[in-house]
Amino acid sequence: MRQLRIINRFLLIFLATWTMSCEEIIAPKSPESSPRAVFEHLWQDVNNRYSFFEEKQIDWESVKQIYSPLIHENMEPDALFDVLGEMLAELEDGHVNLLSTFNRSRNWSWYENFPLFYDQQLIDDIYLRTDFRIVGPMHVQTVDNMLYVNYRSFERRISQANMDEIIRLMQFHEGLIIDVRSNGGGSLQNAHSIASRLIEQELTYARQRFKTGPGNTDFTPWANLRITPQSGEKYLGKVAVLTNRRSYSSTTFFAQMMKALPQARLFGDQTGGGGGIPVFAELPNGWTYRFSGSQTVDLDEVQLEFGVQVDQLLTHPSELMPGKDHFIEAAVSWLKSNP
Amino acid sequence: MKNFLFLIPFFLFLHPVLAQNKKHTLLLNTGTQNTWERDFAYSPLVYAGSNAGFTLGFSGEGHKKTDEVYIHYSRLPLQNQFNAEMSATHASIMTYTFYKWDWLPRQLNLGWSNNNALSLRNYQDSQNFNPRFDFHTSFGPAARFQTYFGKQQQWRFASQAHLQVIGFLFSASYITSPPDPFLHEQSTFNAFMQSISLFQPFRQHDLGMMNQLFYQLTNGNEIGIGYRWHYTSLENAHRSQRSGGHYFFQLNFQL
Incomplete structure (x- = not known):
């Protein structure tokens, strides 16, 4: 009887210890960050949430057809950045940017080709x-x-x-x-x-x-x-x-x-x-x-x-x-x- | 009305449980809380970190029923693998009600739990629609195992767990921080009612567990250590997930 109690307590302590750090055990793995995965994520999120496709008559699917072939698995980060930045520039929107530690893509066509009349x-x-x-x-x-x-x-x-x-x-x-x-x-x-x-x-x-x-x-x-x-x-x-x-x-x-x-x-x-x-x-x-x-x-x-x-x-x-x-x-x- | 008749025997059963004399205890704990969190509306990346967490609790224990309330608060500076920062604020009121059934072993109690939890996520690099948030109220079954040991039975080990299965969810929208119904003109009450969605089993998840070891002092108060773990996954306009482990030191004061 005494031995059974000791075994029970041992099992309890084992269970209590084993269930510690659960938050780390179940933490999700980092998502895939290959150039293809990054491209797909960006294209899809913009496809889902950008608000002016109809007003600007932009066919985002055809934009994907243009830029997707430019993505390959061994491309350098700055090359990937340039492709993604150019894809986003198709939106012709000053509120659209890609930001990395080394650059910030932008489209400033809304003022670049116009005189500013401000000196x-x-x-x-x-x-x-x-x-x-x-x-x-x-x-x-x-x-x-x-x-x-x-x-x-x-x-x-x-x-x-x-x-x-x-x-x-x-x-x-x-x-x-x-x-x-x-x-x-x-x-x-x-x-x-x-x-x-x-x-x-x-x-x-x-x-x-x-x-x-x-x-x-x-x-x-x-x-x-x-x-x-x-x-x-x-x-x-x-x-x-x-x-x-x-x-x-x-x-x-x-x-x-x-x-x-x-x-x-x-x-x-x-x-x-x-x-x-x-x-x-x-x-x-x-x-x-x-x-x-x-x-x-x-x-x-x-x-x-x-x-x-x-x-x-x-x-x-x-x-x-x-x-x-x-x-x-x-x-x-x-x-x-x-x- | 007929649908509610089944409640009558339930309340008749509950009355003697509620009427009994109870031992009341005030609980205070603090310690390191490790957390990770992910909100797909902003990023697929996991933000993780740790800070102090605080809990104030109350327990009322009778012969047949035990009620526990835990009010927990933590504010955590989290980082992703690229060192981008997010400030997470978690607040919750968690209740447990355990019943001592004669057909169960003395150490095991079954009952139900209710979690009312708020999560605020303030991303450093997001200049608009910040913070994003979730609030949910949910209910589900709970179980507790409790045993005493030592020469004078002065040690107490308790382990309890819950799984939330039904409830309500109120969370940030597809784009903005406020839920969509708050973005156009209508009364706040109507907007609030339209913003509430169902906490559905298998689509939303909230589960947790708490292990505690206490030593009873001669005056009846207890000191102890413990570990509380929770996991929440909510899907509304976007999915958000979080999990935390709180390692704490606790004082229990008999009232």
Whole structure:
């Protein structure tokens, strides 16, 4: 009887010890990371979750037929990277990138073949000069009694105190010019921080939907995108917004917010687009990638992915003004002409 | 209504069990937790690492029934094989109810368990739709083996296990962190109700086990060591998997 008890306890201790480290015993093996496996994973995930195949009329299956034969098992990482990067470039989307420790693939066709009409040296010398104000991330100067606000990146945070100062300065100016040319985007929150001080009532400016499945038409229902007015002082006068082809992503959203504002007018060239929110993911070999996973349309159902059109197009060579920025000059004229 | 009549004998049976006097114990434990986690919505790679895990528990033991509640929390910095980082937060409320049946050996108890578990995964390299998450509430059978030994029976070894078979799941969507019904205009309640999916046997998995060895002090309190293991695999818009082993030191205070 005593021996049986000892055996029982021995079995228990053995069982308790054996069941330790279970989490390590059942841990999955690393996925296959051969060039073929990496290619298949990337192609399949983009096939399932990219949001603009129909709108851009891209046959992703035929893209696979082109790039798949270029994959072979002994290819070097940089060669694989180049093939995958070129495959992703077929999407012609600034929100699509492949990232490795040695390179970042991109497609910048949305601005590369277009004049930008933005000369930082000219802006610094003629308009901002040396005595401009620095209000958070914004460079601010008086131009012909208008408040000129130059905002270079939506990645840099605009605080409520920054906007309080802009609104305070508007007491001494006849109109507001917001220059977001070549602003590549960043946080949409900063766009809201500006727009919410320029409205008195909630404003719907666009509609958005997200992919919900692998089918090209698997999306959530459209949902309104709104700007809600902030508490505190507001400026409800005229606003001129300057954009170009390099105004992208959150800057496109900001341009659309301003377009929906009755007292605002867009000048210059259309924005570059970037209406899909980028989704991030990782490949079996540790490289990461991103791609658009949503769609946004304006109030007329036009995709923001293809850019926001301006109210006053200023891209004709005859409109250039030597020694001056013709976008700013056109904005000043409009602000002065219709008080 | 007829469908619920079977509950009457169940409650009649349960009443004497609930009415009995119980020994109440407060449990506190901490120790190293090793975890791996994988969310196919972001990566096929496994993220693994370890950190401290904490558990606060309560036990009520009667002649016929034992109730246990464990509230567990851990926040873990995990890495994949390429050193990319993910911050994992795990929180759960796990309950066990064990019944002492006369037809079973004295050391063996059978019962059921309920797990309410939240997993948040914050990937360092993902700038949008972060963190991804799963929350599930599930129920299933549980078993416990408990034996006393030593000259004065001052040592106690307990081993218990559970397997969740049915419940509900609430998790991140195909693309975004919030479930899809939260992405368009409707009341939060409706969106929540539409976001809940069934925790189905064989499609979702939640199982675990806990081994503990305690020494009873003269004042009735216990000190001990233990190992708690769990494995969860959930499939909703994407599959996510995780497993953890918590090696802990525990104090049990008689209340």
